[in-house]
Amino acid sequence: MTNMKNSNFYKKTAQALGTPVFIYWEKRLETNISRIKQAAEHHLANRELGIYIPYFTNSNPYLFSIVRKHGCGIAIQSTEEWHQLNAHNLADKLIASPTVLPQEELKFLLEKGVRVNLSSIDEVEWQINNFPEKNIFIRLDISVDSSQRTGIKPWEITGLRKILKKNNKALAGVHIYVGTLSTFEKIVKYTDIVLALVSREFPEIEMVNLGGGFYYNYEKTFNQHFDWDAYFAMLAKKIGTYNLSPNMKFEIEPGRDVFADVGELVLSIHHVVWNERGTICQIFTDGSYVYMPSATVRERKHQLLFLDSQFKESSDRSISGWLNGSTTLSSDFLLPVIIEVPLDVKSGHFVIVKDIGAYGATQHLEFLNRRPAAEALITDNKVQIINERGAMTDKIRSVPQKPIFIK
Ligand SMILES: Cc1ncc(COP(=O)(O)O)c(C=O)c1O
Known part of the structure; x- marks a missing residue:
């Protein structure tokens, strides 16, 4: 249930910036970071833990300045990301956990002092030859059948040892990377595999x-977050079981769990059409799936809030309906399922898509030519614009007035 204060923020933002608009709540981001930190401090005692939030999870530099303010670093995977963060003076605590990179990108990142988790044996050799003074960090694929697209496979370790x-x-x-929305059990399994491998093969690293990949439950209305307390208790126990060196440091790269509930998408309802018997309705909004193409891996099972024209929440949800997007594509539904909607839903009301802070605005599709939505940040009692609404011609921003002949 939304309170008066939040209602006022929805109202102020939607009235000032129009809809669709993404709203982010600074307090929630701070809470999510401190939940992880506190659990780590409690269970890992003095062992160092680095938290690096992947930039592509959200990609708004203002949100990442909050991440940095709270001591976390940023994980990147391309040179574009380095430039975007550097443009906002945020390139001071980066690591790169990419796929196999083109050589010029790898060179660029290493020259900028970014530690790169190398994804192939070739890259290890290349770094040794071109940056002999730099330490070697590798990305491992420890999936059951070595099926990950990227990472050095366990059977390549003998060759790696020889090169080293x-x-x-x-x-x-x-x-390692476990895969997004991994269950606790899967994460325990992968942690076990990698720590066993490290203690056997590389105890001195x-x-x-x-x-990343820590599960976030979109279908629940509370307790959606990953169980960090149980996670760090498990990690501490395994560190003991494998008798790992007290100097060995740990890092994590949580994205979804840190950002999911920080962001919401506010849409206007401009039309409601009922079926013949008045039992199911089509709600037409100014949103579209292009604003949130696959935030929860295509199913987009987000919780919704319905607000009336005065931004008061409607708690009645007695009718079924479809939440339509505003493009001509026949499959343009905000959520690809029938949803529960208020009986009095009508034009001039609003709908809020919750838990869209991770993999939401950043995935905006240019397909269908809708300009990007604005983004706003709520801090204490203020609303700030942290991304202006895109221009009508954004899609053709790089199309020259006349074709350019290459000489
Ligand atoms: C290397 C790496 N680290 C971290 C993440 C973040 O994963 P999640 O948002 O599921 O925590 C990803 C996501 O794809 C990734 O590829």
Whole structure:
């Protein structure tokens, strides 16, 4: 249930910036970061834990300045991301956990002092040859059938050892990625596999990066977050079981869990059409799936709030309906399922799509030519614009007035 204060923020933002508009709540971001930090401090005692939030999860520099303010670093995966963060003076605490990179990108990141988790044996050799002074960090694919698109496979480790020995180098760290929306059980399993491998093969390394992928439950209305307390208790126990060096540091790269409930999408309802018996309605909004193409891996099972024209929440949800987007595409539904809507839903009301802070605005599709929505940040009692609404011609921003002949 939304309170008066939040209602006023929805009203102020929608009236000032129009809809669709993304709203982010600074307090929630701070709470999500401190939940992780507190659980880590409690269970890992003095062992160092680096938290690096992947930039592409949300991609708004203002939200990442909050991330930095709270001591977390940022995980990147391309040179564009470095430039975007650098443009906002946020390139000071970065790591790169990319796929196999084109050589010029790898070179650029290493020259900028970004530690790169190398994804292939070729990259390891290339770094040794071109940046012999730099430490070697690798990304490992420890999936059951070595099926991940990227990462060094366990059966390549013997070859890796030979290369390291020949060049008189030691491995400095390993990184894994479990896969987004991984269950607690899957995360425990992968943690076990990587720590067993590290204690057996590389007990002297300084860093283990356990990546992201921590489950967030979109279908629940409370307790949606990953169980960080249980996670760090599990990690501490396994560190003991494998007798890992007290100097070994750990890192994580949570994206979804940190940003999901920080963001909401506010839409206007401009039309409601009922079926013949008045039992099901088509609600037409100014939104579209292009504003949130696959935030929860295509199913988009988000909770919704319905607000009347005075931004008061309607608690009645006794009717079924479809939430339509505003493009001609026949499959343009905000959520691809029948939803429960208030009996009095009508034009001039609003709908809020919750939990869209991760993989939401950042995934905006240019397909269908809708300009990007504005983004606003609520801090204490203020609303700030942190991304202006796109221009009508954004889609053709790089199309020259006349074709350019290449000489
Ligand atoms: C290397 C890496 N780290 C972290 C993440 C973040 O994952 P999540 O948002 O599921 O926590 C991703 C997501 O794809 C990733 O590829």
